[in-house]
Amino acid sequence: MQYLEDGQILANQTVGPDTWRLEIRSPRLAGAAQPGQFVMIAVGEATTDPLLRRPLSIHQAADGVLTLLYRIVGKGTRLMSRLVQGQEVSLLGPLGKGFKIHSSAHHCLVGGGVGVAPLLFLASAIKARLPGEKMSILLGGRNSRELLVMEDLRERAPLLLATDDGSLGLHGLVTDLLALEIKEGPATIYTCGPTPMMQGVARLARDHACSCQVSLEAVMACGMGACLGCTVQRPGFAEDEQKYVHVCKDGPVFAAEEIWL
Amino acid sequence: MQYLEDGQILANQTVGPDTWRLEIRSPRLAGAAQPGQFVMIAVGEATTDPLLRRPLSIHQAADGVLTLLYRIVGKGTRLMSRLVQGQEVSLLGPLGKGFKIHSSAHHCLVGGGVGVAPLLFLASAIKARLPGEKMSILLGGRNSRELLVMEDLRERAPLLLATDDGSLGLHGLVTDLLALEIKEGPATIYTCGPTPMMQGVARLARDHACSCQVSLEAVMACGMGACLGCTVQRPGFAEDEQKYVHVCKDGPVFAAEEIWL
Amino acid sequence: MAVDTSVKIGSWQLANPIMTASGTFGYGEEFTPFVDLSSLGAIVVKGISLRPRPGNPPPRVVETASGMLNAIGLQNVGVERFIAEKMPMIRQLGAHVVVNILGDSLEEYRELAARLADVEGIAALEVNISCPNVKKGGVAFGTDPLMAARVAGVVVKESSRPVIVKLSPNVTDIVLIARAVEEAGATALSLINTLMGMAIDSRTGRPKLANIIGGLSGPAIKPVALRMVYQVASAVKIPVIGMGGITNLEDVIEFMMAGATAVQIGTANFINPAVSGELVKGFRDYLLESGRTSASELIGSVRL
Amino acid sequence: MAVDTSVKIGSWQLANPIMTASGTFGYGEEFTPFVDLSSLGAIVVKGISLRPRPGNPPPRVVETASGMLNAIGLQNVGVERFIAEKMPMIRQLGAHVVVNILGDSLEEYRELAARLADVEGIAALEVNISCPNVKKGGVAFGTDPLMAARVAGVVVKESSRPVIVKLSPNVTDIVLIARAVEEAGATALSLINTLMGMAIDSRTGRPKLANIIGGLSGPAIKPVALRMVYQVASAVKIPVIGMGGITNLEDVIEFMMAGATAVQIGTANFINPAVSGELVKGFRDYLLESGRTSASELIGSVRL
Ligand SMILES: Cc1cc2nc3c(=O)[nH]c(=O)nc-3n(C[C@H](O)[C@H](O)[C@H](O)COP(=O)(O)OP(=O)(O)OC[C@H]3O[C@@H](n4cnc5c(N)ncnc54)[C@H](O)[C@@H]3O)c2cc1C
Ligand SMILES: Cc1cc2nc3c(=O)[nH]c(=O)nc-3n(C[C@H](O)[C@H](O)[C@H](O)COP(=O)(O)OP(=O)(O)OC[C@H]3O[C@@H](n4cnc5c(N)ncnc54)[C@H](O)[C@@H]3O)c2cc1C
Ligand SMILES: Cc1cc2nc3c(=O)[nH]c(=O)nc-3n(C[C@H](O)[C@H](O)[C@H](O)COP(=O)(O)O)c2cc1C
Ligand SMILES: Cc1cc2nc3c(=O)[nH]c(=O)nc-3n(C[C@H](O)[C@H](O)[C@H](O)COP(=O)(O)O)c2cc1C
Ligand code: FES
Numbered sequence A, B: 001m002q003y004l005e006d007g008q009i010l011a012n013q014t015v016g017p018d019t020w021r022l023e024i025r026s027p028r029l030a031g032a033a034q035p036g037q038f039v040m041i042a043v044g045e046a047t048t049d050p051l052l053r054r055p056l057s058i059h060q061a062a063d064g065v066l067t068l069l070y071r072i073v074g075k076g077t078r079l080m081s082r083l084v085q086g087q088e089v090s091l092l093g094p095l096g097k098g099f100k101i102h103s104s105a106h107h108c109l110v111g112g113g114v115g116v117a118p119l120l121f122l123a124s125a126i127k128a129r130l131p132g133e134k135m136s137i138l139l140g141g142r143n144s145r146e147l148l149v150m151e152d153l154r155e156r157a158p159l160l161l162a163t164d165d166g167s168l169g170l171h172g173l174v175t176d177l178l179a180l181e182i183k184e185g186p187a188t189i190y191t192c193g194p195t196p197m198m199q200g201v202a203r204l205a206r207d208h209a210c211s212c213q214v215s216l217e218a219v220m221a222c223g224m225g226a227c228l229g230c231t232v233q234r235p236g237f238a239e240d241e242q243k244y245v246h247v248c249k250d251g252p253v254f255a256a257e258e259i260w261l
Numbered sequence C, D: 001m002a003v004d005t006s007v008k009i010g011s012w013q014l015a016n017p018i019m020t021a022s023g024t025f026g027y028g029e030e031f032t033p034f035v036d037l038s039s040l041g042a043i044v045v046k047g048i049s050l051r052p053r054p055g056n057p058p059p060r061v062v063e064t065a066s067g068m069l070n071a072i073g074l075q076n077v078g079v080e081r082f083i084a085e086k087m088p089m090i091r092q093l094g095a096h097v098v099v100n101i102l103g104d105s106l107e108e109y110r111e112l113a114a115r116l117a118d119v120e121g122i123a124a125l126e127v128n129i130s131c132p133n134v135k136k137g138g139v140a141f142g143t144d145p146l147m148a149a150r151v152a153g154v155v156v157k158e159s160s161r162p163v164i165v166k167l168s169p170n171v172t173d174i175v176l177i178a179r180a181v182e183e184a185g186a187t188a189l190s191l192i193n194t195l196m197g198m199a200i201d202s203r204t205g206r207p208k209l210a211n212i213i214g215g216l217s218g219p220a221i222k223p224v225a226l227r228m229v230y231q232v233a234s235a236v237k238i239p240v241i242g243m244g245g246i247t248n249l250e251d252v253i254e255f256m257m258a259g260a261t262a263v264q265i266g267t268a269n270f271i272n273p274a275v276s277g278e279l280v281k282g283f284r285d286y287l288l289e290s291g292r293t294s295a296s297e298l299i300g301s302v303r304l
């Protein structure tokens, strides 16, 4: 079930370079949310510019409170950063298909940049639903400042870090970390971040016969399957009927092999 | 000289039904302002809706502080009412031709509704420049709640009030008050308010051979004579060349006889 | 006090003038959590072609000032799957459905009309002769009075139902096209479709749409749409269905005052998926408060 | 590092591609507190006709979503008073001035061009064949390739200066008009003029403009303008001057990438009277930062 809910803002703070965390009391929406799903948030009130809602992953949903983690990249996210406690904001969601959570010898969550957003909610769910199962969270970024919400994540599972400049953790790519992890044995992989990173992760997964779920992005108008705007091309799938998927409805989480052959 | 100045908001409070007073630190603009002039204020930031600046009379200008008195009638003024202390707002002004102030046996300032806005600044100027000269301020409105900023005005000159429902002052029209005043002797009249009221005032002035200045409104795009949008028709002036005046440049203050024959 | 919100499009009586616009409401089902579809005057489904179409490569949509550009490329499941998979669900939801059709030849329009002729539960056809997103088809028909009339003609001939012809705004004289289509026997006209537009990313130097050119919709185009509805409604005798940037009740009233018998809500569904249902209620309340007894009093009531 | 911000329109070299649009910058003087007019590529003055025009009754302007409608009605002082009263001031301010002319007959265009031919200090003429505000004149010329070409022809014949023909966007195929005007000998094309639009006050039931229909400008129309500039620039050999909703540096870059040799700033002057001067500086800085050595590298550089 989806809801159109006016949430009440509890907090809106910066947690990293141009990155903010927004906490919203939104009981119905938070109650229905699953890890990997997203919301469409209305930015700017009483104006038609910006016009469209903005899609944001659900960073955490608990006790009627929805948390979003967003990076300021343009007009809408900049306006969001001006929201203050007590204000109301219209939310549409929860939307899309989230992560599939099954028992596994090792759950590997791989995040890059602000792509960690959905991983906190996912880690919380795995820990709650499959207590005792092995879980690792692998984070990558250009430098240490780009590694976000590490404390929150560490509470759920051990953290493994990699930075391009070596300022924190492994001096290299998060895929290097992953390679080491899955050498030790089979793992179920969940990833969200820049496309090149996710493609690297998917390749590793395929080579080691690990199941891998990826969380995609596309520019969206409606977020609910009505506009057919949020297409992603499936390379290799020549056939017209299968050429495209729609991120908002078929995803945003896909099995890697559905997208990249 | 006109300025484009980012003013700093000192206060923004409601002072009547849907009516607000906005105080802005804007030294250059406040320093140059004359009674009857107006500013174009930018409403809404980082958005193109609303697009245009909004014209507002200068309610008071002193010590580098500009005061505006505005009524919420639509999108832009609603956004203005959300401005808070410390925020910056872009101002363009001072614009237009204000009131001409000459020595007179009796200065009669006649205001209706939010039309009192420019009269406070005018009363202050008359009091300062022509100390000791007789001045009266006549206010009209539908009811007592529509009579605005009376305390501020009373500090400058005696107040005479009229309400349609008799809830305060004379049970009648402000023009009835004016008729009584000018029966006692010649007066210089300055008026701002609803057009029908100003036309009534102008008629009285003409009949008693009193000079009368009126402050007009028109929908404006630029406020500085560039768009030719703010036309007012001069009834009776058939001749093409004289058919229209432009409120932002020729006015907003006009000699009554320039507009209504 | 009783108030009559209904309007008539030919023989077809709508409970109210609020419809949803093609391509902005899917096939209806996505909106069931937010709107009682049966309460709407009608829903217009995404454009249907004879064969399925995959549509354009991404990116397909981009926001602009108070509007959006789309280059979906008329992706749709094709008429057969529409009839088999979508119509049953639509019937079951009790929606009054208008099927929007498009083709790239007179023949395709004829076949579509014929194929849909005896499908149960369709209230009317809307003929898209104006979609600006696909280079062939669409635009060519909608910008030439003769071709527009011929398309209207073949569909009218094959169809037992009201035929609404949807006009393109990307023309010099929309009244010319409207008159030609009226002569050809159309039951009603709907306008406007999107304005052709483009966006470039100044940082990358690339068009923001893979298709380079797309269709502009939303509040930005409302003044153009209202002008065209006014011009066309003043020039033809058949009903006009107005659309283009409608987001609230004031907009609905303005379009009806300009001469629209009904309106379609498009892009606004993306911003507030409940808006169409809210407008049905808001419209009824407005008629009551404004002391009107029927929706028809509003149509073309602009005071010049 | 040296960077060349200049662009050429025929034989005329502009110091930079930033111009102001006709009717949005008065005759320049109003903006002297905010802009050094001589620093601009050029200013285009309010449209001038043979005889003075009073313009339309009020209201003449109304705001719309991210745009505005205007029905000024081409109010202007007439060519004689323009030459006598305005030109001296413009010369004295050192502005590079383009005189925008309009008429309601070929003869009037010819007379205007002839009258202005030997007036000192005019850089170029811009021929408005597209103003949508006045029922006769303007629109008719701009929407018909033959008439457009004839107007261009007579002005080119009478004028020793570069002749810029300003196109109307209210046409089915703007490329057709552009090609016809190019053939007629125009030095350059400028586009777009305003889109015809309308607004109604739902409370009073009256049009918001006394003229009922007006011209839509501002960010709302930018996607349509950019599309037309792209289409025209790809189809003609003469320079194209782009405008329509330009408010910031990104917009300027997008129009030049789409193929514009220069741009005009219109409605944005109302929002920020200093914007044109700011863009001149911003443009130079942008070229430097983006490692370009000349403005010409930007023209038509969109990557498809
Ligand atoms: C399912 C989904 C989940 C997302 N989750 C998050 C999240 O948890 N945190 C977060 O910070 N961001 C997330 N995004 C991206 C986010 O939606 C965009 O960053 C945001 O919409 C930009 O809005 P804006 O107005 O600030 O930028 P705009 O002014 O709209 O655009 C600025 C730049 O951002 C790009 N952009 C715009 N929309 C998108 C988009 N949908 N996806 C990618 N780039 C875009 C534009 O191309 C442009 O380059 C998600 C996107 C999707 C589709
Ligand atoms: C020279 C001048 C001085 C003014 N001084 C004041 C003042 O001191 N205090 C004050 O409260 N108002 C004043 N006004 C009116 C004020 O400018 C408008 O109320 C305001 O622009 C409305 O903006 P909005 O976005 O809230 O309303 P909009 O959404 O723009 O419009 C809402 C309603 O207000 C009407 N409106 C819009 N603009 C104007 C306008 N310029 N004049 C009259 N009605 C308009 C519209 O027609 C519409 O009916 C002045 C106007 C002028 C021209
Ligand atoms: C994403 C999208 C898809 C559309 N698809 C179609 C379509 O398939 N057929 C059609 O006739 N119109 C289509 N349209 C046009 C709309 O039906 C409508 O005419 C236009 O958007 C103007 O209305 P609006 O401003 O309210 O959106 C589409 C519009 C959008 C935004
Ligand atoms: C108030 C106003 C007056 C205008 N007057 C003229 C004019 O006299 N001649 C002309 O060719 N264009 C005129 N225009 C059109 C502009 O020059 C420009 O083509 C159009 O506004 C689009 O640019 P913009 O969106 O940047 O404003 C006018 C526009 C406005 C807003
Ligand atoms: S965003 Fe509209 S269909 Fe996915």
Ligand code: FES
Pocket: B219, B220, B221, B222, B223, B224, B225, B226, B227, B228, B229, B230, B246, B247, B248, B249
């Ligand atoms: S508002 Fe532009 S000329 Fe007066």
